Amino acid sequence: MELLGLFPEEIKEWLQSHGIPAFRGDQIFSWLHKHAVERFEQMTNVPGDVILRLQEAFGTPWPLELAARRRSLDGTEKYLFALKDQTTIETVYLPEEERQTVCLSTQVGCAMNCSFCATGQSGYVRNLSAAEIVTQVLWLEHQLRAFGKSITNVVYMGMGEPLANYGAVLRSAHLLNHPQGRNLGARRLTISTCGLVPQIRALANEELQVNLAVSLHAVTDADRSRIMPVNRRFPLQELLQACDYYTQQTNRRISYEYALIGGVNDSLAAAHRLRQLLQGRLCHVNLIPINPVGTERRPSMAKVAQFAKVLEEGRVPVSIRKERGTDIEAACGQLRQTQLQE
Numbered sequence: 256m257e258l259l260g261l262f263p264e265e266i267k268e269w270l271q272s273h274g275i276p277a278f279r280g281d282q283i284f285s286w287l288h289k290h291a292v293e294r295f296e297q298m299t300n301v302p303g304d305v306i307l308r309l310q311e312a313f314g315t316p317w318p319l320e321l322a323a324r325r326r327s328l329d330g331t332e333k334y335l336f337a338l339k340d341q342t343t344i345e346t347v348y349l350p351e352e353e354r355q356t357v358c359l360s361t362q363v364g365c366a367m368n369c370s371f372c373a374t375g376q377s378g379y380v381r382n383l384s385a386a387e388i389v390t391q392v393l394w395l396e397h398q399l400r401a402f403g404k405s406i407t408n409v410v411y412m413g414m415g416e417p418l419a420n421y422g423a424v425l426r427s428a429h430l431l432n433h434p435q436g437r438n439l440g441a442r443r444l445t446i447s448t449c450g451l452v453p454q455i456r457a458l459a460n461e462e463l464q465v466n467l468a469v470s471l472h473a474v475t476d477a478d479r480s481r482i483m484p485v486n487r488r489f490p491l492q493e494l495l496q497a498c499d500y501y502t503q504q505t506n507r508r509i510s511y512e513y514a515l516i517g518g519v520n521d522s523l524a525a526a527h528r529l530r531q532l533l534q535g536r537l538c539h540v541n542l543i544p545i546n547p548v549g550t551e552r553r554p555s556m557a558k559v560a561q562f563a564k565v566l567e568e569g570r571v572p573v574s575i576r577k578e579r580g581t582d583i584e585a586a587c588g589q590l591r592q593t594q595l596q597e
C-alpha cells in the first residue's frame with residue numbers, strides 16, 4: 256500500500272486501524288497532495304508520534320526519486336525517475352507563458368509496440384500505481400513552489416498506454432482533482448490512448464470531464480496496423496464509433512493526434528482521407544512532426560503546412576504542435592532507452 260494513492264477516507268481507515276484519530280487523515284491528505292511535502296516531518300500540525308508511525312509504515316511519502324535530468328534550450332525539462340523496484344520512467348515538464356504542463360508516464364515500458372516509439376520498442380515491464388502517477392505531478396509542484404509557480408495542466412501522454420492501466424489512471428485523475436488536494440479541474444487533465452475501444456467506452460460513462468486524446472497516426476487500416484499493432488484488434492471504424500460515443504456522453508471535443516512520419520503517412524492523399532474521416536465530428540487534430548526514432552524521419556515543415564491546409568479547407572480544426580525539447584531526447588522513451596543502453 257502506498258499512502259499517496261489513498262483518498263482521505265482510506266487514510267482515515269488506516270489511521271483508525273492503528274489507533275490514531277481519524278481527523279488526522281484530512282490533514283495528512285492535504286499535506287501530501289496540496290502542499291506536496293517530500294518528508295513526513297514537514298507536516299507541522301501532525302504530532303511526532305503519528306509522523307513516526309507513518310515513517311515506520313511507509314518510509315517516505317514519494318515512491319520515486321530523481322535519477323537523471325535534462326534541460327532543453329527551449330525550457331522543456333525531462334526527468335528520469337527511479338521507482339522502488341529500480342525500474343525507471345520518464346516525465347516531461349513543458350513550461351509556457353500562461354501554463355505549466357506535465358506529461359506523465361502511466362506504465363514502465365509499453366506493450367502496444369507502435370513502430371515510431373522508443374518506449375514501445377523497449378517492451379512492457381509493469382503498470383504504475385496511482386501513487387507513482389500522481390507523485391510525478393507532486394514532485395514537480397514541489398520544485399516549482401520555489402519559483403512561485405505550480406502545475407496548471409496534466410497530460411497522460413508519457414510512457415505507456417494510459418487506458419491499459421485504467422484503474423490506476425482513473426484513481427490518479429480523481430486524486431489530482433480532489434478538492435482537499437491539488438484540486439486540478441478535470442478539464443485540465445488530458446488522457447491519451449492509442450485506441451483501446453472498450454476502455455474509451457468505459458471512460459465515457461465515468462462522468463469525469465477529462466479531455467481525451469486519441470492517437471490516430473494513419474488513415475487506412477492497412478497503414479495503421481503496420482505502425483500501430485493495436486489497430487488489428489480495434490480497426491479505425493470501430494475506434495471512431497467509440498470516439499463518437501465518448502463525444503455523445505461527455506459533449507467533449509476529442510483531440511486526434513497525428514504524428515507525421517516522412518514518407519509513411521504525410522502524403523496529401525492521406526491528408527484528404529483524414530479530412531474525410533473527421534469532417535463533421537466534434538474534434539481537433541494535432542499534427543506532430545515526429546522526433547526521429549530508428550529509421551523514421553521527420554517530414555519537411557512545408558509538407559506539414561500543406562497537410563494542415565487540406566484539413567483547414569475541410570473545416571477540420573487543426574494545429575501543428577510546436578516541437579519541444581528535441582535537443583534532450585524528449586520523444587517518449589528516448590532518455591530511458593539511452594540510460595538502459597548505458
Ligand code: SF4
Nearest residue numbers: 365367369372375415
Ligand atoms: S506511442 Fe504510446 S501506446 Fe504506442 S508504444 Fe509508445 S507509449 Fe505505447
